[in-house]
Amino acid sequence: MMKKAKRIVILGSTGSIGRQTLDIVRAFPDYFNVIALATRGNLDLLTEQVAEFQPDYINYALPPGDSSHRERFKRIGCSYLPMEEMAALPEADIVVVAVSGGAGLDAVLAAVKASKNIALANKESLVAAGSVLTEAARKNYAKILPVDSEHSAIWQCLAGEKQRPRRIILTASGGPFRGFTAAQMQSITPEQALAHPSWRMGRKITIDSATLMNKGLEIIEARWLFDMPIGDITVLVHPQSIIHSMVEFADGSVKAQLGMPDMRLPIQYALTYPERLENDAIPHLDWARFSDLKFGPPDPVGFPCLRLAVEAGKKGGTYPAVLCAADEIAVDLFLKERLGFTGIAGLVEQVLEKHESITRPSIDEIKEADRWAREKALEIAGRN
Amino acid sequence: MMKKAKRIVILGSTGSIGRQTLDIVRAFPDYFNVIALATRGNLDLLTEQVAEFQPDYINYALPPGDSSHRERFKRIGCSYLPMEEMAALPEADIVVVAVSGGAGLDAVLAAVKASKNIALANKESLVAAGSVLTEAARKNYAKILPVDSEHSAIWQCLAGEKQRPRRIILTASGGPFRGFTAAQMQSITPEQALAHPSWRMGRKITIDSATLMNKGLEIIEARWLFDMPIGDITVLVHPQSIIHSMVEFADGSVKAQLGMPDMRLPIQYALTYPERLENDAIPHLDWARFSDLKFGPPDPVGFPCLRLAVEAGKKGGTYPAVLCAADEIAVDLFLKERLGFTGIAGLVEQVLEKHESITRPSIDEIKEADRWAREKALEIAGRN
Numbered sequence: 001m002m003k004k005a006k007r008i009v010i011l012g013s014t015g016s017i018g019r020q021t022l023d024i025v026r027a028f029p030d031y032f033n034v035i036a037l038a039t040r041g042n043l044d045l046l047t048e049q050v051a052e053f054q055p056d057y058i059n060y061a062l063p064p065g066d067s068s069h070r071e072r073f074k075r076i077g078c079s080y081l082p083m084e085e086m087a088a089l090p091e092a093d094i095v096v097v098a099v100s101g102g103a104g105l106d107a108v109l110a111a112v113k114a115s116k117n118i119a120l121a122n123k124e125s126l127v128a129a130g131s132v133l134t135e136a137a138r139k140n141y142a143k144i145l146p147v148d149s150e151h152s153a154i155w156q157c158l159a160g161e162k163q164r165p166r167r168i169i170l171t172a173s174g175g176p177f178r179g180f181t182a183a184q185m186q187s188i189t190p191e192q193a194l195a196h197p198s199w200r201m202g203r204k205i206t207i208d209s210a211t212l213m214n215k216g217l218e219i220i221e222a223r224w225l226f227d228m229p230i231g232d233i234t235v236l237v238h239p240q241s242i243i244h245s246m247v248e249f250a251d252g253s254v255k256a257q258l259g260m261p262d263m264r265l266p267i268q269y270a271l272t273y274p275e276r277l278e279n280d281a282i283p284h285l286d287w288a289r290f291s292d293l294k295f296g297p298p299d300p301v302g303f304p305c306l307r308l309a310v311e312a313g314k315k316g317g318t319y320p321a322v323l324c325a326a327d328e329i330a331v332d333l334f335l336k337e338r339l340g341f342t343g344i345a346g347l348v349e350q351v352l353e354k355h356e357s358i359t360r361p362s363i364d365e366i367k368e369a370d371r372w373a374r375e376k377a378l379e380i381a382g383r384n
Numbered sequence: 385m386m387k388k389a390k391r392i393v394i395l396g397s398t399g400s401i402g403r404q405t406l407d408i409v410r411a412f413p414d415y416f417n418v419i420a421l422a423t424r425g426n427l428d429l430l431t432e433q434v435a436e437f438q439p440d441y442i443n444y445a446l447p448p449g450d451s452s453h454r455e456r457f458k459r460i461g462c463s464y465l466p467m468e469e470m471a472a473l474p475e476a477d478i479v480v481v482a483v484s485g486g487a488g489l490d491a492v493l494a495a496v497k498a499s500k501n502i503a504l505a506n507k508e509s510l511v512a513a514g515s516v517l518t519e520a521a522r523k524n525y526a527k528i529l530p531v532d533s534e535h536s537a538i539w540q541c542l543a544g545e546k547q548r549p550r551r552i553i554l555t556a557s558g559g560p561f562r563g564f565t566a567a568q569m570q571s572i573t574p575e576q577a578l579a580h581p582s583w584r585m586g587r588k589i590t591i592d593s594a595t596l597m598n599k600g601l602e603i604i605e606a607r608w609l610f611d612m613p614i615g616d617i618t619v620l621v622h623p624q625s626i627i628h629s630m631v632e633f634a635d636g637s638v639k640a641q642l643g644m645p646d647m648r649l650p651i652q653y654a655l656t657y658p659e660r661l662e663n664d665a666i667p668h669l670d671w672a673r674f675s676d677l678k679f680g681p682p683d684p685v686g687f688p689c690l691r692l693a694v695e696a697g698k699k700g701g702t703y704p705a706v707l708c709a710a711d712e713i714a715v716d717l718f719l720k721e722r723l724g725f726t727g728i729a730g731l732v733e734q735v736l737e738k739h740e741s742i743t744r745p746s747i748d749e750i751k752e753a754d755r756w757a758r759e760k761a762l763e764i765a766g767r768n
Contacts, residue, residue: 156639160544162658169671236671246642251652251660252668254642255540258630265637274546276635284636287553287620293677 005033006271009086011059011107012098013049014042016202017121017147017263021096022049024268027279032271036086040099043069050078057081057089083107088114094271097122098147100204101328102370105129109363112142119270121147123221124328127313128321129366130224144225145270150218151225152266153244153257158226161249168222169246169254171238172298175210177341178237180302188341190334201263207331208305211344212298216309217327220320223313230313235306237296242285259285304345308352317357318369325373326351333381343384351376389417390655393470395443395491396482397433398426400586401505401531401647405480406433408652411663416655420470424483427453434462441465441473467491472498478655481506482531484588485712486754489513493747496526503654505531507605508712511697512705513750514608528609529654534602535609536650537628537641542610545633552606553630553638555622556682559594561725562623564686572725574718585647591715592689595728596682600693601711604704607697614697619690621680626669643669688729692736701741702753709757710735717765727768735760 008025012018018039025032038059039046046060050073058078060069070080087095087110095111096119097104104122111118112133120126126133126144137144146152150170158165176195177188193210194203201209208214219233236246241261248254259265260283268279300307305327312319330347333339339347351373358365392409396402402423409416422443423430430444434457442462444453454464471479471494479495480503481488488506495502496517504510510517510528521528530536534554542549560579561572577594578587585593592598603617620630625645632638643649644667652663684691689711696703714731717723723731735757742749 156637158544160542161660163660243640248669249660250662251649251656252643252663252666253540253649253653253660254669256627256640256642258638258640259636265635268635269637272635276545276547276633276637278634279636282636285632285638287679288681291679293679295671295675295677297672 003031005031006093007033007035007091008271009036009089009092009095010034010098011038011083011087011096011104012040012100012121013037014039014045015098015100017098017267018096019045020264021098021119021267021271022053023264023281024271024279025053027281028277031277035092036081036089038083038086038099040103050076054078057086059083059086084110087111087116090114092116094119096147096271097125100124100202102128102325105363105367108133109136112136112144113140115140115142117143117145119145119147119267121267123148123217124324126224127217127220128324128370129363130220130320131316131360132363132366134224134227145273146221146225147263147266147270148218148221149261149263149266150245151222152269154222154226154247156257156269157245157247157255163250165226165228165247165249166232167248168226168228168233169248170215170218170222170233170235171241171243171245172212172215172235173209173241174237174239174296174298175212175303177210177302178239178299182302182342185302185342186340190337193334193341203335204328204331207334207344208327211305211341212303213305213309213327213344213348215298216306216313217324219310220313230310235298237298239294240290242290242293305348308345308348312352315357317359318361318366319352319355319357321361321366321369322352322355322357322373323348325370326377329374329377329381339381347377347381350380387415389415390477391417391419391475392655393420393473393476393479394418394482395422395467395471395480395488396424396484396505397421398423398429399482399484401482401651402480404648405482405651405655406437407648407665408655408663409437411665412661415661419475420465420473422467422470422483424487434460438462441470443467443470468494471495471500474498476500478503480531480655481509484508484586486512486709489747489751492517493520496520496528497524499524499526501527501529503529503531503651505651507532507601508708510608511601511604512708512754513747514604514704515700515744516747516750518608518611529657530605530609531647531650531654532602532605533645533647533650534629535606536653538606538610538631540641540653541629541631541639545631547634549610549612549631549633550616551632552610552612552617553632554599554602554606554617554619555625555627555629556596556599556619557593557625558621558623558680558682559596559687561594561686562621562683566686566726569686569726570724574721577718577725587719588712588715591718591728592711595689595725596687597689597693597711597728597732599682600690600697601708603694604697614694619682621682623678624674626674626677689732692729692732696736699741701743702745702750703736703739703741705745705750705753706736706739706741706757707732709754710761713758713761713765723765731761731765734764
């Protein structure tokens with residue numbers, strides 16, 4: 001008997017992770033059934049995706065009053081649905097949350113409350129609201145499955161293990177500016193920062209990778225995904241990005257997950273878990289090309305975002321939400337060339353210093369902290 | 385409530401693996417209870433071990449007629465028992481088979497027939513009689529748990545995985561003579577060959593590591609332990625011995641197990657599985673010391689034993705038994721300086737060439753092939 005196809009909702013279908021998710025769907029047309037697609041704005045690509053995957057529901061951001069597209073989509077059997085309703089569709093087997101930044105939080109929360117399996121590529125939601133989301137997931141038997149390559153690696157290494165590990169070792173490529181002097185850091189342009197050495201990713205996460213803020217956010221994300229204290233999560237720089245992360249167990253044994261740096265592998269694992277499917281489109285690890293894997297400690301002085309994230313993660317409360325929101329503004333200002341590369345950490349730090357955190361915040365308090373941080377970041381940046 | 389201690393039988397208690405097994409027992413005195421110890425001859429050390437661990441049964445090889453020791457052991461409540469009976473003791477929770485060479489086969493078979501959990505350090509038994517032992521284990525619900533660091537690594541990587549992997553990647557240190565020229569190989573002395581760069585091991589396995597025969601035997605061992613075709617098991621040279629082996633899955637994801645090169649880690653894992661226990665005596669992997677891990681292909685021309693083992697493994701029948709037995713004689717002759725280093729592979733190859741294999745051999749036919757191979761190896765060596 002044919003197995004029933006997995007019904008997928010993809011929030012953020014035109015972004016980097018969304019498009020690669022559809023690559024996986026394309027590779028296994030009988031295995032998946034796309035039932036809903038949402039995007040923030042790339043309507044041309046969404047139109048193509050709708051024609052190819054024929055979802056029942058779509059969502060996109062358009063200028064108010066423009067209803068012609070909505071009508072056109074409706075004529076081909078495709079209804080407009082708010083993103084939170086998509087995330088909670090009763091027929092959905094898995095919800096891929098690949099929208100970037102703070103915009104993902106409500107969707108993740110809706111999916112969690114609807115007891116969904118959530119393939120989570122939006123790390124900001126978990127960083128900002130980890131305590132609320134993980135508690136709601138436990139109550140509602142929702143599963144948050146990592147899509148980040150590092151967290152997917154940890155998840156794979158934990159398979160079959162009965163005990164809490166001693167330590168998580170997140171590997172980091174170190175970004176394109178590893179070894180730069182303070183003076184060199186000053187003059188980094190958005191163009192330079194967008195050229196990541198190993199991974200093909202969206203703009204926000206590429207800049208976060210260059211500042212190591214991304215690794216800092218990943219520490220907080222790992223803290224919630226695997227219920228580990230921040231102090232037991234360490235970072236190891238590994239420029240080739242072949243070992244995607246490691247887990248050290250009580251007896252000193254370490255497990256690592258390896259592969260070519262290709263996001264389609266962790267995306268596919270989240271979508272097909274606990275199965276693994278042959279996919280010839282994903283390049284295999286060829287040891288003839290990797291005669292030499294390098295490792296080293298991170299540089300918390302050259303990359304203060306890593307330190308800021310660890311501190312915010314340890315303090316908890318609304319600090320991580322403020323970290324995320326301030327970073328989102330800072331990266332945006334950097335991309336618009338209104339802030340220097342080193343100014344990103346500087347701005348985030350100033351916002352964090354001004355914040356009065358709330359312990360055990362509600363989702364509304366987290367959103368309020370997010371709003372406050374964005375406003376404060378813009379205010380400080382405007383003054384400088 | 386206290387958990388009941390695991391009752392252990394250790395066959396080969398005075399050898400390298402046996403002594404390290406007792407190190408683990410010493411670290412967790414409440415967790416383990418040694419009920420039987422067997423050794424081929426180191427009576428002084430056995431006497432110490434008996435005093436410390438107070439087993440109910442002992443076994444040792446002594447000149448015929450010498451019964452004074454037996455009486456002395458009996459007075460302290462320690463009875464002499466044949467090794468095969470020890471391996472099948474009804475009260476045993478786990479049987480560690482750490483005798484070296486062909487001598488382990490009967491003990492493993494007895495343990496398998498008695499449905500025991502067997503921590504198997506004697507690879508020769510599985511190489512020579514893999515089909516018989518694994519079939520008997522299946523029928524009798526016995527479990528063969530690997531103690532070799534490579535196979536322990538693979539076993540750990542397979543935990544929680546639902547599907548057969550695509551490929552097993554056995555790592556090899558490459559031995560102390562990696563990169564030697566043919567001329568240099570000719571003049572290698574036993575002393576040089578006994579100085580292994582990474583692992584503390586017995587003499588036979590240290591020489592087998594230097595010729596890469598050990599890696600060849602491990603390929604055949606992996607074939608039986610993990611039910612994988614020989615063609616899906618590859619060797620990757622990794623001189624630092626930090627990655628102990630890897631498994632590649634259907635989706636291209638690779639898992640590796642890492643640790644310091646210390647046999648106590650895989651021994652402990654086999655003894656405590658599925659638990660993992662904190663053991664501060666086992667050194668932890670310190671990434672500050674490993675900034676650079678190297679990998680490369682093996683050299684089948686410089687190390688023909690690897691090729692011989694793969695060929696014997698693929699042909700099957702009684703070839704692997706002959707490979708093991710001839711190698712045991714060849715290594716012994718090399719250690720006695722009656723055969724050169726390169727002569728080991730030469731002698732094994734000549735014996736294999738003269739062998740007429742039996743397909744699907746019985747245990748008696750395997751033993752007969754073993755006996756024939758030893759005789760033939762000595763005969764050929766005597767002629768040269």
